[in-house]
Amino acid sequence: MKWDVILAPYSQVVEELKVKLKGIRKQFEYESRHSPIEFITGRVKPIQSILEKAESKRIPLDRIEEELQDIAGVRVVCQFVDDIYTIVKMIHSRKDLTILEEKDYVSRNKESGYRSYHMIVEYPVETIHGAKNVVAEIQIRTLAMNFWATNEHSLNYKYKGQIPADIKKRLKRAAEAAFKLDEEMSIIKNEVQEAQRIFHRK
Numbered sequence: 104m105k106w107d108v109i110l111a112p113y114s115q116v117v118e119e120l121k122v123k124l125k126g127i128r129k130q131f132e133y134e135s136r137h138s139p140i141e142f143i144t145g146r147v148k149p150i151q152s153i154l155e156k157a158e159s160k161r162i163p164l165d166r167i168e169e170e171l172q173d174i175a176g177v178r179v180v181c182q183f184v185d186d187i188y189t190i191v192k193m194i195h196s197r198k199d200l201t202i203l204e205e206k207d208y209v210s211r212n213k214e215s216g217y218r219s220y221h222m223i224v225e226y227p228v229e230t231i232h233g234a235k236n237v238v239a240e241i242q243i244r245t246l247a248m249n250f251w252a253t254n255e256h257s258l259n260y261k262y263k264g265q266i267p268a269d270i271k272k273r274l275k276r277a278a279e280a281a282f283k284l285d286e287e288m289s290i291i292k293n294e295v296q297e298a299q300r301i302f303h304r305k
């Protein structure tokens with residue numbers, strides 16, 4: 104089967120999840136409440152990346168759809184660490200998807216320094232061939248975590264996964280600094296939110 108055909112339902116899921124998560128953001132705005140969502144992005148993993156990941160994890164081609172859980176990926180970026188858990192709770196209460204797995208790399212970062220909350224969900228979509236349950240990964244992280252992860256991802260790409268030791272060390276320090284920033288912002292969260300409310304009223 105052609106890749107375009109295989110990936111079509113994944114693309115549909117990414118678009119539908121984005122619409123729904125953006126809906127949450129809008130509802131908070133309409134009620135003039137702090138939105139736990141700053142912005143949302145989504146993507147279908149490029150074919151090249153799918154093949155590379157399958158190879159590195161020794162997944163046979165005919166098992167890719169069953170084994171790779173992040174072909175469809177949606178990212179929710181928040182202002183504050185608390186917001187991450189608000190989103191997690193909201194996703195838990197939804198009836199339009201099933202949570203298969205959760206990875207809390209927020210409270211326990213990965214060895215690289217990476218922090219993010221991952222939810223692997225199963226989401227039903229209607230296709231021209233009938234209903235299909237598609238697995239997708241929702242990554243939830245703060246702006247600071249996102250800044251770090253985006254830069255680290257670029258470096259990983261540049262060095263083909265072999266980031267030199269000195270840069271790795273700096274990245275770990277940067278991850279700690281990003282986390283410190285999140286902690287400091289959490290402490291003055293109420294002040295920031297009040298300022299934002301005043302700003303929005305103007």
Ligand code: 0O2
Pocket residue numbers: 148152156173206213215216217221251252253255256
């Ligand atoms: P891309 O290019 O973003 O798609 P596991 O078997 O559970 O250890 P798996 O299945 O890769 O590994 O799951 P994991 O660790 O939850 O990672 C899934 C995705 O999270 C990655 O997809 C990245 O998007 C992100 N991620 C995980 N670890 C890191 C990290 O150390 N740095 C950065 N920047 N992102 C990370 P891909 O396919 O690796 O990459």
